[in-house]
Amino acid sequence: MEAAGKAGIILNTFCGGIGTCKKCLIKLEPSGQAVLACQYRIKSDLTVTIPRDSRFFEHKYLAHGIETDIDGVADIYEKYLEISSLDKIFGIAVDIGTTSVVAKLIKMIDGECLATEAALNPQSKYGDDVISRIAYAHNEDKLSELNRDITGCINDLVIKLCHKTGVNAHFIYEMCVVGNTTMNHIFLELPISQLGQAPYKAFSLDAHDLPAWKLHIAMNPAGKIHTVENIAGFVGSDTTAVALAVDIDSAEKMTLAVDIGTNGELVLGTKDKLYAASCAAGPALEGARITCGSRATEGAIEAVVVNEGDIDLEVIGNCPARSICGSGLIDAVAVMLELGIIDLTGRFVEPANLKDKVSPAILSRICEQQGEPAFILSDSGAADKIFLRQKDIRETQLAKAAIRAGIKLLQKKIGLEDADIERILLAGAFGNYIRKESALRIGLLPDVPLERIVFVGNAASSGARMALVSQQYRDKARELAKKIEYIEIAHEPEFQDVFADSILF
Ligand code: FES
Numbered sequence: 001m002e003a004a005g006k007a008g009i010i011l012n013t014f015c016g017g018i019g020t021c022k023k024c025l026i027k028l029e030p031s032g033q034a035v036l037a038c039q040y041r042i043k044s045d046l047t048v049t050i051p052r053d054s055r056f057f058e059h060k061y062l063a064h065g066i067e068t069d070i071d072g073v074a075d076i077y078e079k080y081l082e083i084s085s086l087d088k089i090f091g092i093a094v095d096i097g098t099t100s101v102v103a104k105l106i107k108m109i110d111g112e113c114l115a116t117e118a119a120l121n122p123q124s125k126y127g128d129d130v131i132s133r134i135a136y137a138h139n140e141d142k143l144s145e146l147n148r149d150i151t152g153c154i155n156d157l158v159i160k161l162c163h164k165t166g167v168n169a170h171f172i173y174e175m176c177v178v179g180n181t182t183m184n185h186i187f188l189e190l191p192i193s194q195l196g197q198a199p200y201k202a203f204s205l206d207a208h209d210l211p212a213w214k215l216h217i218a219m220n221p222a223g224k225i226h227t228v229e230n231i232a233g234f235v236g237s238d239t240t241a242v243a244l245a246v247d248i249d250s251a252e253k254m255t256l257a258v259d260i261g262t263n264g265e266l267v268l269g270t271k272d273k274l275y276a277a278s279c280a281a282g283p284a285l286e287g288a289r290i291t292c293g294s295r296a297t298e299g300a301i302e303a304v305v306v307n308e309g310d311i312d313l314e315v316i317g318n319c320p321a322r323s324i325c326g327s328g329l330i331d332a333v334a335v336m337l338e339l340g341i342i343d344l345t346g347r348f349v350e351p352a353n354l355k356d357k358v359s360p361a362i363l364s365r366i367c368e369q370q371g372e373p374a375f376i377l378s379d380s381g382a383a384d385k386i387f388l389r390q391k392d393i394r395e396t397q398l399a400k401a402a403i404r405a406g407i408k409l410l411q412k413k414i415g416l417e418d419a420d421i422e423r424i425l426l427a428g429a430f431g432n433y434i435r436k437e438s439a440l441r442i443g444l445l446p447d448v449p450l451e452r453i454v455f456v457g458n459a460a461s462s463g464a465r466m467a468l469v470s471q472q473y474r475d476k477a478r479e480l481a482k483k484i485e486y487i488e489i490a491h492e493p494e495f496q497d498v499f500a501d502s503i504l505f
Contacts, residue, residue, distance in 0.1 A: 095178050098182075150183070240481045
């Protein structure tokens with residue numbers, strides 16, 4: 001695994017390299033023997049073949065967020081007026097996600113976004129969730145390694161942005177960085193081991209302002225890098241930025257902001273009181289731990305709909321289906337529920353009981369795979385069959401239950417029924433691709449009318465842009481991070497019961 005990383009090839013590491021996900025298979029040559037890259041020790045020179053399915057391909061990045069009007073308050077540029085002319089002061093807003101990194105080149109005088117670039121977070125080669133990164137950075141050298149990876153990635157994005165726009169990197173004076181608490185700490189090279197053990201404390205929740213040269217960022221060395229405040233160990237500055245971008249602080253209506261990923265982050269409340277929580281959904285909704293699952297990459301089924309007697313699929317890249325990603329998974333499970341193929345407990349219904357209820361085409365998709373009942377989504381002949389089996393339905397239930405239980409526990413904290421939630425803002429890469437109807441059908445979100453659910457795109461990036469150009473927004477971010485009360489939902493006495501209840505569809 002490390003050798004592949006050094007060669008610049010990032011393998012799938014859904015289980016963080018502990019040998020359980022089987023997504024990192026490689027072939028030893030010339031024998032063709034298949035081994036797990038994360039478990040195999042190299043003793044001498046070796047030739048291997050890395051199958052396409054084991055590679056971590058770049059997936060659809062969500063670079064765009066809601067655009068918030070920031071006219072009139074941009075003032076950070078003023079501190080550079082002595083050394084640069086007004087039209088030559090630029091900044092970069094960066095959102096460091098566990099999986100992807102998004103950077104925007106911004107005109108500091110008015111906050112206009114000139115270009116956006118995104119890349120895979122190169123730390124993914126050490127594991128695809130924050131826990132495996134924390135485990136990897138068990139000493140200072142390893143932490144520095146992760147830090148070098150992310151600064152190198154940001155520098156590459158800066159070069160690309162400059163290339164795209166013709167802006168000289170020398171005129172980039174300011175950078176604002178947001179990310180979850182682990183990403184924030186790695187970027188600042190702060191200790192992270194305590195984030196991996198209860199009570200999961202951040203080393204620092206504060207904003208930091210550091211000279212660019214100190215963090216080895218390729219911009220004007222006289223420039224500054226600003227990181228936004230974190231809220232708690234598992235709710236980082238990206239959530240602060242989302243809260244800033246959607247202006248949840250002035251919400252008159254009861255608002256729920258949800259950012260769905262390996263960790264789901266939630267903020268619920270109004271301008272009077274705001275609560276946040278983090279739910280460990282695991283990577284199933286990102287396609288991991290699902291037999292035919294993958295990230296949102298070419299060949300992945302991203303949508304499933306019922307048409308007149310059968311189902312239709314949408315596949316990324318309009319090619320034969322090779323896998324299914326998170327949004328496709330949620331659609332597929334919703335469709336299976338709708339057709340009665342699985343029941344409310346998630347169990348496959350006996351095909352004999354479906355004969356009069358579904359069309360012959362649908363019935364022919366029900367079969368057995370790896371000793372379990374399964375539903376074939378695609379059998380194009382171009383690749384193996386793409387299906388969901390009983391185990392995959394269970395994994396989906398566990399992931400959706402983690403998020404829904406988190407939401408329910410926050411609702412209980414305020415004393416809210418589902419109908420009391422007046423707006424649900426879905427943020428983040430995944431949130432933007434799921435279909436609202438399907439998310440409601442499988443019970444991922446509270447039962448509210450469709451029109452109350454709004455996609456807000458990469459709101460963390462938008463919040464970073466706001467804090468990049470304006471002191472007023474930096475002050476607001478600080479207030480928000482203090483004001484939002486973090487709830488450790490796993491410590492709530494009702495957690496187990498609410499979680500078990502949320503497993504049902
Ligand atoms: S089995 Fe190797 S990374 Fe999961």
